[in-house]
Amino acid sequence: MQLSRDDLLTAYRIMRTIREFEERLHVEFATGDIPGFVHLYAGEEASGVGVCMHLDDRDRIASTHRGHGHCIAKGCDVDGMMAEIYGRRDGLCAGKGGSMHIADLDKGMMGANGIVGGGPPLICGAGLAAKQLGTGGVAIAFVGDGGSNQGTTFESLNLASVWNLPCIFVIENNGYAESTSSKWSIACDDAADRASGFNMPGVVVDGHDFFAVHEAAGEAIKRAREGAGPSLLECKLNRYYGHFEGDAQTYRGQDEVKKLRESRDCLALFRENVTSAGLLEGAELDAIDREALAQIDGAVTKAKTAPPPTAADLLTDVYVTY
Amino acid sequence: MQLSRDDLLTAYRIMRTIREFEERLHVEFATGDIPGFVHLYAGEEASGVGVCMHLDDRDRIASTHRGHGHCIAKGCDVDGMMAEIYGRRDGLCAGKGGSMHIADLDKGMMGANGIVGGGPPLICGAGLAAKQLGTGGVAIAFVGDGGSNQGTTFESLNLASVWNLPCIFVIENNGYAESTSSKWSIACDDAADRASGFNMPGVVVDGHDFFAVHEAAGEAIKRAREGAGPSLLECKLNRYYGHFEGDAQTYRGQDEVKKLRESRDCLALFRENVTSAGLLEGAELDAIDREALAQIDGAVTKAKTAPPPTAADLLTDVYVTY
């Protein structure tokens, strides 16, 4: 899958936007203004973006509790997301969902999910709809390493295979489920080893490497679009922050994250790759960095001052009719 | 694992008892006297008996809706079982459970189960208890091909592996889940192929062949007793009757069962094997056949005339205290 100059700029822009979004939330959360649980995607951007660069509005994704990156990668409005996280009326979900339930069906984003393993069955449904309606769309479930052990995930792998659905299961193995190591919780070596038990290809890629993810995802998506069935893609990567904001991460090595940031940062790797190959210039990327910063800044400012939902909103949106 | 003459006689006796039990239920069910759903194990005896011959009272099994064979193989009282199936007060479960819930915890039989995939998690618990209490016991879940696709089963495979439990998962693949072919419903070739995804040995055996099952189960059980962790054993076999009594089996080839009975009957194969090797004599086996017939005859006669539970029994046995 050839990436044009524009594609590269877009990919970098989205990754940087996610990073900026998450780094800023980390700061803002500490002020106590942001309600509830927030799980940050910083460090994992190459996965969500590497996959979603292949997608368009026919296609659907389902995310996890750690959903901001997937939302942005699938085209959700950043202002709307930020307003949602702040619990504002003009948030993407009118302030009723919050960080763990950001969704935009029009963009093919079926929702972050508060239930580990909640997404894969839904994605089987999206894949089925694409198949039955002949849209040519594919459906992608993002799953954590922890989520890969949930029964719903296993069942979905089998169902997608048996029904020959255009589905891809992307396991984002960031080494931990809360404090629990994926090396311990997944009985086999790589989660991708399980793919053969469901008669589908299973591939492991370096999830810090946008290009590796992009290529592997491209193959899986092509396969799915051609009607050849589902695939499993395991991205090995890392999260830069705690399980949720507020997690002291005592289960983690002292400078684990520091080292990762220095050596395996997906944005730095991307920059190095494209600049050393002469595909893009550092200055272009710097400009994007500045723009992303400004965009997030604007989103936060707007979110902070936006009005919250009111009593009139409490009882609406439960049913279409009742 | 060497089988003594006594072992061989015992194995045959148990298999024959199960067969007689089930064949007779088939006949009796048709009379309308037996309430509810009855799922017969006829044809699959070599599996349950091949596995359970290794077990003693420290060990536990969990069964499925097709549980009679496992119960008998694990030592449940045949009269008590028959009375239970007839809904009698002196049935093994006081008439409250019926065919789908026969259990005898004292014998290590944790219950047939009306929920497909209900047993494997329970068996993880029995294995855990054996491990924590140091009893040396093992715990075995029998699962159908259909049940092998249930999320609970997948999760249990992983949990047993992660916790290194003395558990064995025996998948009795009889080709169908109700009317659904296992070739269709299990995405990979053999359910046993999935074992590697849970870092455990996975073996396929001919489930009509008592000796093959016995040997493979023996190895898995030895491994478990030695603390080396769980295994998966897939027995390929067939059921002689419908999914439940009353099933017209229109999804099944016309003389599929007839051919199986002629060529792959586990009792006939056993007989041929032991008599041709000069280990047992036909007459001994004939005697067992007669005894089994008489035993089941007695059980049915007793069950038919036994008193049912009464109003006083309705509200008891819900709690230990309340």
Add this chain to the structure above:
Amino acid sequence: MARTATYQQAINEALAQEMERDETVIVMGEDVAGGLGTDGERDAWGGPLGITKGLYGKYGDRVMDTPISESAFIGAAVGAATAGLRPVAELMFIDFMGVCFDQIFNQAAKFRYMFGGKAETPVVIRTMYGAGLRAAAQHSQCLYPVFTHIPGLKVVTPATPYDAKGLLIQAIRDNDPVIFCEHKALYTLEGDVPEEPYALPFGEANIVREGDDVSIVTLGRMVHVATEAADALSGDGIECEVVDLRTTSPMDEDTILETVENTGRLVVLDEAHPRCNMATDIAAMVCEKAFDSLKGPIKQVTAPHTPVPFADTLEDLYIPDAAAVQKAVKAVMESSK
């Protein structure tokens, strides 16, 4: 002359007619076609009780067998419902909800609210419930109170073939997730069922029998038990009004309140486990909203607080019967002013 059909036929016909009308309607579940991929006949089964028989022959790939993976396929139905299909998924027995409830109550039921009103999830989950077939503790429960508890779900419990057809058609056309509960002991019940498609609105209870002395509010199979009791009581000079809820969510509070305002006496009859069930739900609502009309205590007639027993003797004692209802009605008559 009106055409008669069984409850089972009515359900089958509703499915067929809606599949005919709307290409986006699909049916899925374990063996709903039956024998897919086997060497035997296709469409042999139509499910263990034959409810979906014939659909695969007519609608082919829109009738989909599934592995025994309820979370995955119920969830797939939910997901597909947000993506342009109108799936009707079969959860073979309602008792199996325990392996797939999350996709129903945390996903389907909550999408619309969590997503700020921007989702529609027109999924129907058909499921078989109730005691009476000697199917024991794991295949005989009612459990509709659990679904009724959940905001975002609609819950339907038809008592007659006529209602089964009309409510199922409505369920399929409805844009919210619907739990469609079929009582297994009613499948063979016959009744008038018009051949043409028709939809019955949700939230409109049915006054099955009129009477001025005592109201019996009930649902599902118990409607027939109530009617039987009412007929017997009529001989004793007590006239009962029998109200069939038809749907427990939404629930037709107006009809319930009206009948109680008329009779002043209420028996709530529910086959479900007694705690936090429809009987308590209705009684509490009436005790809040029509207290002044009440001439005496509201009596609940329900199953006891035990699992469903297997033995026929016990199961017959377990299920509320007309005698129990008669007794309750008489008690209500006696204890009222």
Add this chain to the structure above:
Amino acid sequence: MARTATYQQAINEALAQEMERDETVIVMGEDVAGGLGTDGERDAWGGPLGITKGLYGKYGDRVMDTPISESAFIGAAVGAATAGLRPVAELMFIDFMGVCFDQIFNQAAKFRYMFGGKAETPVVIRTMYGAGLRAAAQHSQCLYPVFTHIPGLKVVTPATPYDAKGLLIQAIRDNDPVIFCEHKALYTLEGDVPEEPYALPFGEANIVREGDDVSIVTLGRMVHVATEAADALSGDGIECEVVDLRTTSPMDEDTILETVENTGRLVVLDEAHPRCNMATDIAAMVCEKAFDSLKGPIKQVTAPHTPVPFADTLEDLYIPDAAAVQKAVKAVMESSK
């Protein structure tokens, strides 16, 4: 002077003391130790909220982390309970019941009955429930009415640190399956908690406050809301009796009936979704068994029939508060004779 501790410390202490007393008590759940098998410290976490902190250090392998596989590990706890252990399994949030309910309601709850009285299943499932932390629709539900509906389960909902410790010790010693529901907004609540182990019996409600005008029957966090309302109402000359159920199954009907017989007026207060919940359960019971004592309608105060909203403005409106209770109490005063 009495020792004070938080609700969270009380729970931790109950676990530690029972593990000390009885070797067969084990604890399992996601991250209950925390960091098993990682390179970081062992026992670092004690769960995301630190409730089980310190246990792994003391009891090692009897505190078991699990993969995110609730069906398997809750089922394992259930199976182990029939085989000589007394497991305490943690279902991190009660909202996750949807992925593992079968092992709870069809297995644990029914073994004893289905097996003719020959099984004991002394398992405890600890779980966190309730709104107030801006945790949105899938992490804020109450759902104890669903468990209360199921025969064979016991359901415990402590409102204070004292009760949390005593009821958890009872739960662990109890020979039936117990769902132990911890309100997440109460973890930091402080109160008197004796250091020595003690068990509080199930099915004994607690009269938290005496009063002759209106009874408020409630549970869990709402006990504090009721008390707050009662204190305010006292200023208006209305004296409320506040009854804390402590356990919803078994439920102490006698205490409820007594208070209603005394006051003649009842408000039932429940944080749960309004349909088929504890409010309806209690109201219906009273309306059947103490109707003649009632001076007027029984008022229900509950959450509305919506999922739990995220935004703080909405969640604050969603959760029943003292003002709502006061209003209900006044309404009950006015509408009673």
